[in-house]
Amino acid sequence: MRYQIAHTTTYTYSLPVILQPHLVRLRPRCDGTQSLSAFSLKVSPAPANASPLIDLDGNTPIKLWFPPETVTHLEIAVLSQVETYRTNPFNFLLDPWAIQLPIDYPLSLVSQLQPYLSAADRPIDPIALQLSQELSHTVHNDTISFLSQLNQQIHQTCRHTLRETGDPLPAGLTWNQKLGSCRDFTVLFMEVCRAVGLASRFVSGYQEGEPGWERHLHAWVEVYLPGAGWRGYDPTQGLAVADRHIALVASAHPKYAAPVTGSFAPAAGVQATLKHSLSIQGL
Missing domain, CATH: 3.10.620.30 (C8orf32 fold)
Structure with a gap:
């Protein structure tokens, strides 16, 4: 199966904040069950730097650093094209x-x-x-x-x-x-x-x-x-x-599979509202 996935996550803050580093785990993995043919990441406000990583579980998150400027929102938009291969989940023999x-x-x-x-x-x-x-x-x-x-x-x-x-x-x-x-x-x-x-x-x-x-x-x-x-x-x-599941990341600990992690300052008294849009289309 081939898919195009458009996923936008938007955080809105009740007061101006300064964004601390964020880790984005929204890049689909590549292995024997699926491959990633195209991937793009757009972030607003624009980060000062974006660094792809390989974590302990072999996932490929992206770390974002932001300039020390106050903002009232953070939008993370990814567009991915993925092909999945596991048509039969039972094609194996146990030892x-x-x-x-x-x-x-x-x-x-x-x-x-x-x-x-x-x-x-x-x-x-x-x-x-x-x-x-x-x-x-x-x-x-x-x-x-x-x-x-x-x-x-x-x-x-x-x-x-x-x-x-x-x-x-x-x-x-x-x-x-x-x-x-x-x-x-x-x-x-x-x-x-x-x-x-x-x-x-x-x-x-x-x-x-x-x-x-x-x-x-x-x-x-x-x-x-x-x-x-x-x-x-x-x-x-x-x-x-x-082949109808598309994996992003896997970990022994659920917190290391969260799609986006990060913080902001000052945190006291600030309300953060989350909205998202997600489209999964067969190609």
Whole structure:
């Protein structure tokens, strides 16, 4: 599939502010599942400098520095052309030792996957742990069945709500209230996977959707499967990720997949309003 994506994000400030450095994570990634053929970034007010980076996860954010002048708005507009290739999300064979849970990773692989296996600052959520144990028992510890069942259970049990700002909710809270945004469902899925030793990461991007849908940024999960590599699951829609998803960035930590991060001064007493427009067109 080939897509053209036009995405504009506008911040309006209630009082004049000076913009501090911002990190923009809106450049679609290039890998074996998709390629980026064209990309442009326009920023108003114009930054003093824009520096493309490669972060620890291999993403390619752009860092912006601004002149020390007061402004009342910030507009970031990107235009991308992307081709996606994964028509069949199930065209893989797991390594024999990864077919059943829990997976006994070789030590060399554990060291590479460690950031994706657990959160450094807290233990696994006990509600997510209980859900993982129930699912494992139901599917007789079959790895692929576990992931498919988890994907469908979140999709069918929880109600989706749009929440454009704020951090993802804790996994246990999302499961208890059976309500959340796509990023809340993503964090819940990740936490349940990590409870059974499956490495997982948070992905920010776009999904083609249906004609007439209002477009928004989307989030889903990638799970590292020995023999298959990173494979995507979208619990919001109950789908295995294929060529109708367009990934921007992925990270073990959701905050490092946020589309735009930055600050302004003075912050006290200033209200910031966010608006966006997003168009995804097939080519």
